Amino acid sequence: xxxxxxxxxxxxxxxxxxxxxxxxxxxxxxxxxxxxxxxxxxxxxxxxxxxxxxxxxxxxxxxxxxxxxxxxxxxxxxxxxxxxxxxxxxxxxxxxxxxxxxxxxxxxxxxxxxxxxxxxxxxxxxxxxxxxxxxxxxxxxxxxxxxxxxxxxxxxxxxxxxxxxxxxxxxxxxxxxxxxxxxxxxxxxxxxxxxxxxxxxxxxxxxxxxxxxxxxxxxxxxxxxxxxxxxxxxxxxxxxxxxxxxxxxxxxxxxxxxxxxxxxxxxxxxxxxxxxxxxxxxxxxx
Numbered sequence: 001x002x003x004x005x006x007x008x009x010x011x012x013x014x015x016x017x018x019x020x021x022x023x024x025x026x027x028x029x030x031x032x033x034x035x036x037x038x039x040x041x042x043x044x045x046x047x048x049x050x051x052x053x054x055x056x057x058x059x060x061x062x063x064x065x066x067x068x069x070x071x072x073x074x075x076x077x078x079x080x081x082x083x084x085x086x087x088x089x090x091x092x093x094x095x096x097x098x099x100x101x102x103x104x105x106x107x108x109x110x111x112x113x114x115x116x117x118x119x120x121x122x123x124x125x126x127x128x129x130x131x132x133x134x135x136x137x138x139x140x141x142x143x144x145x146x147x148x149x150x151x152x153x154x155x156x157x158x159x160x161x162x163x164x165x166x167x168x169x170x171x172x173x174x175x176x177x178x179x180x181x182x183x184x185x186x187x188x189x190x191x192x193x194x195x196x197x198x199x200x201x202x203x204x205x206x207x208x209x210x211x212x213x214x215x216x217x218x219x220x221x222x223x224x225x226x227x228x229x230x231x232x233x234x235x236x237x238x239x240x241x242x243x244x245x246x247x248x249x250x251x252x253x254x255x256x257x258x259x260x261x262x263x264x265x266x267x268x269x270x271x272x273x274x275x276x277x278x279x280x281x282x283x284x285x286x
Contacts, residue, residue: 005077008070010037011049015067018056088112089272092123092132095186096215097259100234101152102136105280111272120189127262134273139190140260151261151281155254156194156230157247159222159239164246166228171251174198181209181227185218191230194255219245232257 013023014034024031042049049063059067089111093102098117106113116126120138127135127146140148158172166172174195185191196203209227212218218229219236223244230250239245261280263273 004041005074007037007041007044008074010034011041011063012067012070012074014038014050014057015059015063018058020057086112088114089134089276090114090116090132091134091136091273091276092116092118092126093136094118094120094123094138094189096138096189096232096235096257097136097152099215100232101259102280105276109276109279111276113276119186127264133263133267133271134277135262137260137262138257139193140262145265146262147265147267148260148262149277150258151277152259153256154232154234156191156250156257157233157236158228158230158250159219159236160228160246160248161223161225162243162246164228166248167246169248171249173252174250174255175202175252177228177230178202178205178207181207183218183221183227183229184208184211185229185231186212186214191257194257195230198253198255230255 009027010023010029013026014020017023017026020031020034020038024034027034029037038050045062045066047062048060049066051058051060051063091102091106091113093115095117098115102115106115116123116132118126123132123135123137124141126132136151142148158166158177160166166176177195178199195206199206210221212221215231215235218231219239221227222229223239233247236245236247240247261277263277267273
């Protein structure tokens with residue numbers, strides 16, 4: 001059986017300082033606690049490790065054999081803890097939340113962070129493999145062993161080039177999307193499922209003129225007059241402000257995109273992933 005490293009630390013402190021009192025001061029423990037820890041380890045090993053004398057404590061022959069390996073084990077454990085504590089928080093995100101929502105949260109959270117973007121399926125796979133500690137996803141399949149929170153929700157909007165016949169409309173009914181060539185976005189975002197649920201059988205009438213690999217490519221295609229599309233409003237704030245795209249609310253029904261924050265249920269309460277999640281809620285875009 002491998003001895004408890006807290007007990008090992010107590011023996012090493014006594015051997016290094018020469019007394020239980022000095023060892024207790026070094027470790028920040030009560031002297032009786034250190035005495036009990038040394039005695040417990042000696043009982044587990046079935047031998048005496050330290051000679052107790054008025055003028056100081058010295059290792060026994062067995063103690064002299066024990067101390068070098070014990071010191072290496074304790075040093076290795078400390079290095080392992082330091083490595084974990086110094087590791088950046090690994091956040092996985094589907095492209096849209098990763099590009100348009102998370103950067104302000106990462107900046108303001110002020111902790112070492114690595115942000116890894118990918119498709120929704122790729123990000124789910126990274127979470128499942130342990131490659132990322134926390135994931136921000138556009139859909140979640142409710143698999144066991146994970147805790148999912150609704151982190152962000154925002155309306156989807158129709159985006160059009162300036163001068164489009166809908167440009168002055170206050171809203172666009174979802175069913176009217178079937179009248180225009182549609183620019184499809186990154187596969188796996190769940191937008192198709194949203195439209196299918198909203199339009200029912202009418203969804204079959206949608207004409208997908210082009211399937212693009214990213215929201216940025218969708219925006220460029222729409223601005224070029226190749227069709228219309230639907231995206232989260234946050235994804236086109238800059239283009240709408242610059243006048244290169246027009247964003248119009250969808251109606252009958254309104255479509256909303258949810259972003260879920262997902263992490264393993266066994267994640268400790270004080271883990272960086274949970275701290276980031278708590279902090280990031282304060283910094284979401286309006």
